């Protein structure tokens with residue numbers, strides 16, 4: 626088991642023969658959090674054609690039940706892979722990955738890279754032995770996280786906090802709205818106030834939305850705290866699983882949002898910054 630990435634067991638060699646050069650990489654999240662992963666995937670694979678899919682009709686995942694999340698993720702990825710024929714799917718969402726990765730792999734015939742909390746690198750980095758973990762409420766209660774803790778952080782202290790306010794803050798920031806400092810302060814204090822919380826020197830950002838507000842979190846935690854997340858490692862894994870494949874981007878990349886109605890105009894500018902020039906409803 627990897628610490629911050631879960632990748633498909635499929636052999637790259639067996640998939641090489643049938644890859645169409647225009648076939649995209651599909652990145653999936655509940656909202657804009659997966660853009661933090663997209664940024665790293667672009668650096669690793671600048672010529673790859675990418676579809677960014679956000680289940681905005683289901684956002685937030687973190688306050689939903691396991692069954693609700695699994696149904697949305699499996700249903701949407703099934704429909705999306707049929708329609709867009711991606712060469713690889715990256716579930717750029719810790720909540721979706723820790724709950725639904727196994728079942729999605731059971732049914733989809735495409736390599737799938739998941740995102741799981743970066744506990745292993747955090748355990749290697751901490752000097753005090755006390756690690757904070759900020760995720761969604763759904764993620765922090767997963768047995769998957771217990772397993773990562775037992776495997777990689779035995780002998781350390783891992784303090785968890787489910788922080789839905791940070792998802793809200795990150796979404797607001799992407800819409801160009803001011804971030805409510807109370808949401809950030811609350812998340813930092815919730816970890817600091819747990820037993821041994823004052824000794825935290827490393828914080829795992831176990832939700833892909835949270836790196837979008839890392840600067841704000843750094844200020845709230847104060848000096849001496851480092852943050853770790855999986856985006857770079859995930860991008861490396863995507864590159865590894867697609868090594869040797871050809872890319873030909875024929876059209877500008879697009880972002881898909883589930884649900885109805887007008888999308889906030891402010892998104893367009895931000896998404897263009899990530900190379901997503903077309904915005905569509907799915």
Ligand code: DGL
Pocket residue numbers: 654655656658659684685686687688717718719720721761764792831832833834
């Ligand atoms: N970005 C998601 C994650 O990594 C979850 C945000 C949400 O929908 O609650 O867990």
